[in-house]
Amino acid sequence: MPKPPSKSVKTIASASTSAYSPADLLKLARPCIQALKPYVPGRSIDDVRAQYNPERIVKLGSNENPLGTSPRVVKAVTAALTDSSLYPDGASRALRQALATHNRVKPEQVIVGNGSDEILLLIALAYLKPGERVVISENTFSEYEFSGRTLDAEIVKIRLQDYRYDMDAYARALRPVKGARPKMMFICNPNNPTGNYVTHAELEGLLKKTPKSCLVVVDEAYGDYATARDFPRSLALMKKHPNLIVARTFSKLYGLAGLRLGYAIGDAGLLTETLRVKTPFNVNLLVQKAGIAALADTAFVNKSLTTNEKGRAQIEAGLQKLKLFYLPTQANFICFHVPRPAVELCEDLMKRGMIIRPLKSFGLPDWCRVTIGTREQNTFFLRELAEVL
Numbered sequence: 001m002p003k004p005p006s007k008s009v010k011t012i013a014s015a016s017t018s019a020y021s022p023a024d025l026l027k028l029a030r031p032c033i034q035a036l037k038p039y040v041p042g043r044s045i046d047d048v049r050a051q052y053n054p055e056r057i058v059k060l061g062s063n064e065n066p067l068g069t070s071p072r073v074v075k076a077v078t079a080a081l082t083d084s085s086l087y088p089d090g091a092s093r094a095l096r097q098a099l100a101t102h103n104r105v106k107p108e109q110v111i112v113g114n115g116s117d118e119i120l121l122l123i124a125l126a127y128l129k130p131g132e133r134v135v136i137s138e139n140t141f142s143e144y145e146f147s148g149r150t151l152d153a154e155i156v157k158i159r160l161q162d163y164r165y166d167m168d169a170y171a172r173a174l175r176p177v178k179g180a181r182p183k184m185m186f187i188c189n190p191n192n193p194t195g196n197y198v199t200h201a202e203l204e205g206l207l208k209k210t211p212k213s214c215l216v217v218v219d220e221a222y223g224d225y226a227t228a229r230d231f232p233r234s235l236a237l238m239k240k241h242p243n244l245i246v247a248r249t250f251s252k253l254y255g256l257a258g259l260r261l262g263y264a265i266g267d268a269g270l271l272t273e274t275l276r277v278k279t280p281f282n283v284n285l286l287v288q289k290a291g292i293a294a295l296a297d298t299a300f301v302n303k304s305l306t307t308n309e310k311g312r313a314q315i316e317a318g319l320q321k322l323k324l325f326y327l328p329t330q331a332n333f334i335c336f337h338v339p340r341p342a343v344e345l346c347e348d349l350m351k352r353g354m355i356i357r358p359l360k361s362f363g364l365p366d367w368c369r370v371t372i373g374t375r376e377q378n379t380f381f382l383r384e385l386a387e388v389l
């Protein structure tokens, strides 16, 4: 007589829980996944409240928009809530059309994702084979390395020179090794966390040297804030260089970090391959509406840009007064050097309700990054920083 099914299920369950520890189970993962380091996010307001319960908390640690969310976005999302029972348009047609119009490209040249984090991973998933080389910079956003390592690619890191991207070293990294050239290059422009940028001429120079078989992914998450005249007109470079992909986000200037929306612009054929690996509904209904409303709210965008400009001048003047060395920025944050371990200093600031980012996880243990906030937030930051110094 066969045993009743319920009993046999129970036997398997108890055997598996007693025989395996979590570490054993992790060994089932691909070796490249076992070696991945989890993303280190900035500290949240809830975290700091639970740990220190200060009187007031100001968060300038994750480069979010200090003005919050556009009222037009709130209205659009609220109106769309009643349709939550319906699947969204899996191709995000209206949103991609709005982005295409905004950027003067064709909708087929635009893909959208659950934050630009997802876009970076989708590009890697579609194009990287194990062992192929990916060139990235040191002291930059972690997700380029993460995306490459997820696909078991080989990561080649280029050192910064005078805190800037070393474009000659990027070009040298294009040389074949054992007959193969790199498959992908990532450039963060402006760079998180240093805030400086690669110029149009520098990017064009690299693209001219790069074979079409190597994809150049330029992450312009902070490009909206750049005011330098020689900041790359990256979309114009695409005409001659179809291997260029530009990734952007709604998390910064458009104030949608919590909703998650990123996009990329590139050659239509190239991005079609990327779409094959996306999940069917990767950008939800509310986010699609939010993105369209955010693009249309030029008053909010302009106010955000002005706030950033003024705040930059205010923080720079404050850091000068404190005699702290900082890097010139084209983004919505400032990277500055501190005279003691940044992790400790940031912890002291957190006790006082001021959240900024120590840059140890970016390989810069004596540096901090502060998001440019409103006048009032910046004043609080500078006052508390002076205290803990």
Ligand SMILES: Cc1ncc(COP(=O)(O)O)c(C=O)c1O
Residues within 6 Å of the ligand: 062, 063, 114, 115, 116, 117, 118, 141, 188, 192, 219, 221, 222, 248, 249, 250, 251, 257, 260, 261, 262
């Ligand atoms: C350089 C850079 N790229 C991409 C992202 C991720 O943006 P998203 O929120 O769209 O995933 C960030 C987030 O901080 C970033 O700093």
